[in-house]
Amino acid sequence: MAQSMTGFGSAEQGGCRVEIRSLNQRFLDIYIKAPSFLNQHEMTFRNVIRDRFSRGKFDVSISLSGEATAGLKLNKEVAGRIFNALRSVQEEFAIPGQIDINSIANFHDMFMEQDVSYDIEEIRRVFGDAVDNLFAMRDREGQLLVEEISRIVGVLGAMNDEMKARSAQAAPEAAARLKERLMSLVDNQEIDPARLHQEIAVLAGKSDITEEIARFDCHIQQFREVLGSDGIIGRKLDFLVQELNREVNTMSSKSVDYKVSKLAVDMKTEIEKIREQVQNLQ
Known part of the structure; x- marks a missing residue:
């Protein structure tokens, strides 16, 4: 199951309280604030977190009161x-x-x-409970993120279908405009029809975005497959976001049709929404 990198988990027992906050970060960073006599056990606490999580910034607070001071x-x-x-x-x-x-x-x-009186095994149990609670919260948040990203991916898929339809309609319109412009430039002089069609085909080919649309469809399918998989998916999705953005940028730069250009801008807006959400996924 995909996990969010943001979350909070706490546990308390016998005068020991543990709080763990996690934030999104590219790698795994752990900061522990605890009484100095627990320094010798810090590596144990770090390993518990490393065993459960692969990415994120973790701020850990271990406080003791009463007899466990x-x-x-x-x-x-x-x-x-x-x-x-x-x-x-x-x-x-x-x-x-x-x-x-x-x-x-x-x-x-x-x-x-x-230490006056403390049980390190009890502290470890409380620490483990806090980690469990953090894990559960990150699971819940991760599911919500996946649902929202899936919704936006659906929107992008529909927009790409619209792009495909508009591109097919725009191609003959663009060819007609090119022919009219070329005829006006030669001032109605004799021109070889074959050469005219060749020039139109070359110019039209430069604005053709059929391949970009097909690749975008492929990336959308990959996106859905990764979202449905288990484990660490954040980096995979981040790469696919870059690929989606690349295809839309190419569509926008190649197209000479206003509606296609406007649709490309709208698609980039939706991709940015996905990028922001993906940053929070482990």
Whole structure:
């Protein structure tokens, strides 16, 4: 099932609360904000997300309260090094005064957070529940995106059918206009009919968009097939959006018919709507 890259999931139990927000992004980026004593478990949390998602920016918040909070513990080894370093500086530069608690209070490195009471397995379970809730929300949002994109693809298919019909009608009209223009340029002088028809055919061929219409139809069919498939489809659809845009741009540049040009502009508007929606799909 296609997934949206935007979503939110949270879970809470035993003083532990986990919130995860995800946004659309080309690659996978994970930012975790948690008490420092959980740093040693950060890779575990990251791997849980990597196992479930392939793209997106993830902002993770792990907060603890009540019994599952962290306290401060003196790192005696670091404190001793700080004290000795201060004493060496004092002796080296003959600095008067006493080295007391005020002298070392601002050296935060000598303190480290220590858990008072927490269960890492419980925190992992809460984290897993938050990931499950995020996954479910991204699934729901993804289904809505697929439905909306499918609707717009249907509109584009109908517009391309209209383009096909108008192009077929416009071709003889354009040929007639070209013939009239050429006749006026030669000022009713004798002209070889075969050469005239040849020139008209060359000019008409330059404005023919039959191939572009056929390729557009093919891309629409591919779009529908990808939308109906499972797994990661965002990048595939992004490529097809570029191809649709390329064909319509060519139709617009080659056509000499006002209605075809206007229809091409309308098609580009619908393609842009799809592009915006596809950016949110994993």
